[in-house]
Amino acid sequence: MTVKIFVLTCLLLLAGCTAQNKADTKASKLKTNENLKTKKLNANKKRSKKETASKWIHYKKKCRIPILMYHSISAGNALRVPPKQFAEEMAYLKANHYYTLTTAEAIKAFETNSLPRQKVVWITLDDAYKDNYTAAFPILKKYHLHATINYITSFNQKPNHLTLNEAKIMQHSGLVDFQSHTVQHLDLNELSTDVQMQELANSKKWLDNTFRQKTQMICYPAGRYNQTTIKLANHLGYKIGLTTNEGLACLDQGWYSLSRVRIAPGISLQTFNQLLKNGY
Known part of the structure; x- marks a missing residue:
């Protein structure tokens, strides 16, 4: 009887871990998708703005x-x-x-x-x-x-x-x-x-x-x-x-x-x- 209880307990624990792992994986995927969406939105927003220049070129003659x-x-x-x-x-x-x-x-x-x-x-x-x-x-x-x-x-x-x-x-x-x-x-x-x-x-x-x-x-x-x-x-x-x-x-x-x-x-x-x- 004690052995059966022990086996059932282990199975329940394993099932719980598996469910938790699946939940964690799902949450991780959702978070990754959200991050990708955010990056995509930011990229699109940047593309909609004017391109900026980082370094200006100086000239001797008047521009x-x-x-x-x-x-x-x-x-x-x-x-x-x-x-x-x-x-x-x-x-x-x-x-x-x-x-x-x-x-x-x-x-x-x-x-x-x-x-x-x-x-x-x-x-x-x-x-x-x-x-x-x-x-x-x-x-x-x-x-x-x-x-x-x-x-x-x-x-x-x-x-x-x-x-x-x-x-x-x-x-x-x-x-x-x-x-x-x-x-x-x-x-x-x-x-x-x-x-x-x-x-x-x-x-x-x-x-x-x-x-x-x-x-x-x-x-x-x-x-x-x-x-x-x-x-x-x-x-x-x-x-x-x-x-x-x-x-x-x-x-x-x-x-x-x-x-x-x-x-x-x-x-x-x-x-x-x-x-x-x-x-x-």
């Missing part, structure tokens, strides 16, 4: 940067680049290992005369058209490229322009930053000092508050500005100003008079490559 100038990503006139062309150009930048700058990185590049990569480009889109969200944004996400949208702050409820919600979605992706294109998109060189001040100051204040940032760049509407504009921009805390003058940007032009590379509809990739290298 010359192609600042690409786009407007609407659609078709119809000389300021509209069709989505297919935009996609081909973004694919070209990716395939040829171009690093796409943020506004802050572009300012750092000029301040320090250094670049995060040997080949860089700053993509800008003026006026904040709705197709920047519907057409350009999916392409930027596909190739993990960064762009700067120059926002007309009074147009956020205007048809065919970005809504505030769309703009915030783009900003939160890490692939788009927003800078000033004034309040009403008026020719600044034709305005009084007081009105220029309102256009520059109110735009900056709105962008700072809306996107919780320190807006650093002013892009002049239609490229129109004068010396008063430059003085006011500097006084208000803008660090950099973009024109519609054509060519590669260099500090020889002045902090508030930087040139850009106009991208016209219908150009070939060969021409696009030439524009990236020479600005014309």
Whole structure:
């Protein structure tokens, strides 16, 4: 009888251990799966953000940067680049290992005369058209490229322009930053000092508050500005100003008079490559 009890006890203990081992194994598998899911989510999140550069290259000569100038990503006139062309150009930048700058990185590049990569480009889109969200944004996400949208702050409820919600979605992706294109998109060189001040100051204040940032760049509407504009921009805390003058940007032009590379509809990739290298 005692022997039977002893045998039964051992069997029960073995069964318990086996069950515990199975439970431990299951728990371990669940934990491993959770860890893999977490790592995958983190990896996807990192991939959705802009690629960052760890080491900057310093140069003796002043840096010359192609600042690409786009407007609407659609078709119809000389300021509209069709989505297919935009996609081909973004694919070209990716395939040829171009690093796409943020506004802050572009300012750092000029301040320090250094670049995060040997080949860089700053993509800008003026006026904040709705197709920047519907057409350009999916392409930027596909190739993990960064762009700067120059926002007309009074147009956020205007048809065919970005809504505030769309703009915030783009900003939160890490692939788009927003800078000033004034309040009403008026020719600044034709305005009084007081009105220029309102256009520059109110735009900056709105962008700072809306996107919780320190807006650093002013892009002049239609490229129109004068010396008063430059003085006011500097006084208000803008660090950099973009024109519609054509060519590669260099500090020889002045902090508030930087040139850009106009991208016209219908150009070939060969021409696009030439524009990236020479600005014309």
